[in-house]
Amino acid sequence: MPIASPTSDLPRPPEVSQPALDAAFAADIAACRGLLRHGSRSFFAASLLLPRSLRDPASALYAFCRLADDAVDLEGGPADAVADLRERLACAYAGTPRALPADRALAVVVARFDVPRALPEGLIEGFEWDARGRRYETLAELHDYAARVAGTVGAMMAVLMGARSPEAVARACDLGVAMQLSNIARDVGEDARMGRLYLPRQWLREAGIDPDAWLARPCYTPELGAVVRRLLEAAEWLYRRVDAGVALLPLSCRPGINAARFLYRDIGLEVARRGLDSVTARATVAPSRKAWLLLQALLRLWPARAATPLAPLAATRHLVEAVAPAAARVAPVGGLEARAVWLIDLFERLERREQLQYGPSSCGTAPP
Secondary structure (H helix, E strand, O other), X not given: OOOOOOOOOOOXXXXXXXXXXXXXXXXXXXXXXXXXXXXXXXXXXXXOOOOHHHHHXXXXXXXXXXXXXXXXXXXXXXXXXHHHHHHXXXXXHOOOOOOOHHHXXXXXXXXXXXXOOHHHHHHHXXXXXXHHOOOOOOHHHHHHHHHHHHHHHHHHHHHHOOOOOHHHHHHHHHHHHHHHHHHHHHOHHHHHHXXXXXXXXXXXXXXXXXXHHHXXXXXXXXXXXXXXXXXXXXXXXXXXHHHXXXXXXXXXXXXXXXXXXXXXXXXXXXXXXXXXXXOOOOOOOOHHHHHHHHHHHHHOOOOOOOOOOOOOOHHHHHHHHHHHHHHHHOOOOOHHHHHHHHHHHXXXXXXXXXXXXXXXXXXXXXXX
């Protein structure tokens, strides 16, 4: 069976040669990697442990997510930014992306890997909730938010790895939600200074804190620290569930996913080590600590599978169901390990062709 280039499924003018398309894709990926190297360091570090077959498409997805998040946070008119994101996504899925590296790379990836459109649409819905200033009363409501802005990314990563079973996708969503809870715990003060509050308001009131009064004058107190601890415990419960999902991934993919979960989990642990005060200062993980965690990610490759499949979170069930119909359309290639070998071979051919014809790519950044 001939191996097609990842750009072969996209509509294109007949005069454009395949080598030129391959080179353009490689250049767009280089731009995405350059963006992530400076703007998403934890993901960039974790992605170095992914096989090339996944590192490039994962970088394309994550770069689009990063730019989308920045568009809502930093650009004027959040509602307009959300509408623009939906238009960009529609163009990517139509095979006519805008002239941006992340958009062009996204169009290639979603076509080649048959990424269900409901996944990036869910991500944009989460950004829309941010734009509207949505409030979260309970942990379940916060799960709904985290499922959209991070569980969707976990589900998309599972799709790239060929791990489309309900159990694998559910655990990938668990990891995304856990990582988002870790981020929220770290960014309590930073979010408050932007007028945002993601800690469950019900928990704050139970701790004797009026959410709106606190948001007007954010400061650290032991009572607030207790709420942050509860959030970290909720994240920890999800991180423990992830092992069962890692065991379902191709062996070559496990180090990168381990790295992501170890690095993000340690963000929460660092908040705890600093006395749960994420208002006064933002917790960061030291480079030496990151290096140790990356080593652990390489060593822990054979986690135990769950004796009984764990049910997905209520907040992520719709994401699991969105992937299920697509799974039936993707013909198996000798199982997950064979699929990983096939993908690795595909991208290694692309890389060799690029090196022979164009030389090494330089990394750049996507235009604003």
